[in-house]
Amino acid sequence: MRQLLTATLRFLLRHALQFALFIVILLAGRMLLAEWRAYSAGSEAVAALRLAANGADHHGAGLAAAATARVNALQTASQAAIAARLAQVQAQLTALRARQQPSLFTLPPARHEHPGPARARRSGAPRGDRSTDTGSPLSDGPAGGDQWRRCTPDAGAPARGPRARVCGTAK
Numbered sequence: 001m002r003q004l005l006t007a008t009l010r011f012l013l014r015h016a017l018q019f020a021l022f023i024v025i026l027l028a029g030r031m032l033l034a035e036w037r038a039y040s041a042g043s044e045a046v047a048a049l050r051l052a053a054n055g056a057d058h059h060g061a062g063l064a065a066a067a068t069a070r071v072n073a074l075q076t077a078s079q080a081a082i083a084a085r086l087a088q089v090q091a092q093l094t095a096l097r098a099r100q101q102p103s104l105f106t107l108p109p110a111r112h113e114h115p116g117p118a119r120a121r122r123s124g125a126p127r128g129d130r131s132t133d134t135g136s137p138l139s140d141g142p143a144g145g146d147q148w149r150r151c152t153p154d155a156g157a158p159a160r161g162p163r164a165r166v167c168g169t170a171k
Contacts, residue, residue, distance in 0.1 A: 012019075074082065
């Protein structure tokens, strides 16, 4: 067993450079194959883009011809026909605007917040400074005092949103 192991190690040491060279050649071939696939995919994309650009040029030329024909038709049209068409287009626009869905990418309108202690802290005032505090639900107001305000939902008042509250004082 010992002779087999030493013979195998001698063989590996003698041919180690050949094994390393063989592995390097295989890795280089794999890298070149990946590069060739990327290049061929890019050239196919370029061909598709050229075809699309050609189609877009033809479409643009068709649109330009149609616009020129419409302008020429409008030059010979009467004032009443133009006014009627304008009214029809404006009616279609108002119908489309009324039917328009809100975009998924629009922001909700800005809410007007009461300048409470949280906003005062965001604006740079220290936490204990109540000089900018003008009566938030958890403050004692600008006058100082030892009473804290407590907010409770008002059942009788018309709600202006999900957080409509009426504040009263409690000890």
